Amino acid sequence: MDQRTELSEFLRSRRARLQPEEVGLTPYGGRRRVPGLRREELAQLAGVSVAYYTRLEQGRGQNVSAGVLEAIADALRLTRAERDHLTHLVHPCVTKTRRPARPQRVRPSVQHLIDTMDNTPAYVIGRRLDIIAWNRLACALLGDFDAMPAGQRNMAWQVFLEPATRELYAQWDRKAADVVAFLRLDAGRCPDDPKLAALVGELSVKSPEFRSLWATHNVQDKGFGVKELHHAVVGPLTLSYETLVLPADQSQQLITYHAEPGSPSAESLRILASWAMESSGGSMPAARPGA
Numbered sequence: 001m002d003q004r005t006e007l008s009e010f011l012r013s014r015r016a017r018l019q020p021e022e023v024g025l026t027p028y029g030g031r032r033r034v035p036g037l038r039r040e041e042l043a044q045l046a047g048v049s050v051a052y053y054t055r056l057e058q059g060r061g062q063n064v065s066a067g068v069l070e071a072i073a074d075a076l077r078l079t080r081a082e083r084d085h086l087t088h089l090v091h092p093c094v095t096k097t098r099r100p101a102r103p104q105r106v107r108p109s110v111q112h113l114i115d116t117m118d119n120t121p122a123y124v125i126g127r128r129l130d131i132i133a134w135n136r137l138a139c140a141l142l143g144d145f146d147a148m149p150a151g152q153r154n155m156a157w158q159v160f161l162e163p164a165t166r167e168l169y170a171q172w173d174r175k176a177a178d179v180v181a182f183l184r185l186d187a188g189r190c191p192d193d194p195k196l197a198a199l200v201g202e203l204s205v206k207s208p209e210f211r212s213l214w215a216t217h218n219v220q221d222k223g224f225g226v227k228e229l230h231h232a233v234v235g236p237l238t239l240s241y242e243t244l245v246l247p248a249d250q251s252q253q254l255i256t257y258h259a260e261p262g263s264p265s266a267e268s269l270r271i272l273a274s275w276a277m278e279s280s281g282g283s284m285p286a287a288r289p290g291a
Helices: 003-016 039-046 050-057 066-075 080-090 108-115 136-142 155-161 163-168 172-189 194-206 208-214 264-279
Strands: 122-125 131-134 225-231 235-245 253-258
Touching (some): 003 080, 039 066, 080 172, 108 122, 122 136, 136 264, 155 172, 155 194, 172 208, 194 208
Antiparallel strands (some): 122 131, 122 253
């Protein structure tokens, strides 16, 4: 993915979503050929020259100062995730040599921790949204990661190319948009990752929905919230999720699901945990290789 093109398209997409009236500007006269703010208006808001901002939007931002970048981010009303993404696009962390990437692995103690969560679905996401560790209940809830080929143990691949996953999420459109926003943020952090480029290419070819969402240039970091699921074994579930960054590797995030105590979903999750235990014969999962 070309960083200059990514930077240019991201800035244009953020500019297009703002109207002069929203930011306290009087619109320039004449018919607008493009949606949103014009370059002149954005430059005025940020306190920079039109020529300076134009160079940045053309992808030539190598020498832009942190103060100017912050002013442009303020003018565009960027979120924290969008500001981080803009910084990564302007100052990409590109490796000098293309050494083969080491397999993503979690620390053994992390795997042991999630294996002890008998009543809590838990898994670890790494770079590219690869699913690199999981427990038995996560498999029962989201899909049998143990049985999947390594290339399919990826949240974006599952959401867009696995029919069972599409049926699982009651609000699939929202889940799909979130996943693409997460992946786009990762792409800004790791612009020279060939596996990420291959994944984006495959999804773009095979999924019109992915292509459309990828073109929006939306970015978002994972956090917390509530998911509505339709599970094939236990039916509807309302589960809260939390995302915890693992301290030894900032690219790894532990995600857990839980139900409100005493709720129908809590009982359904208990039944699912019992079903998962019976299906595995009561044995603990085997150690898993890295992705």
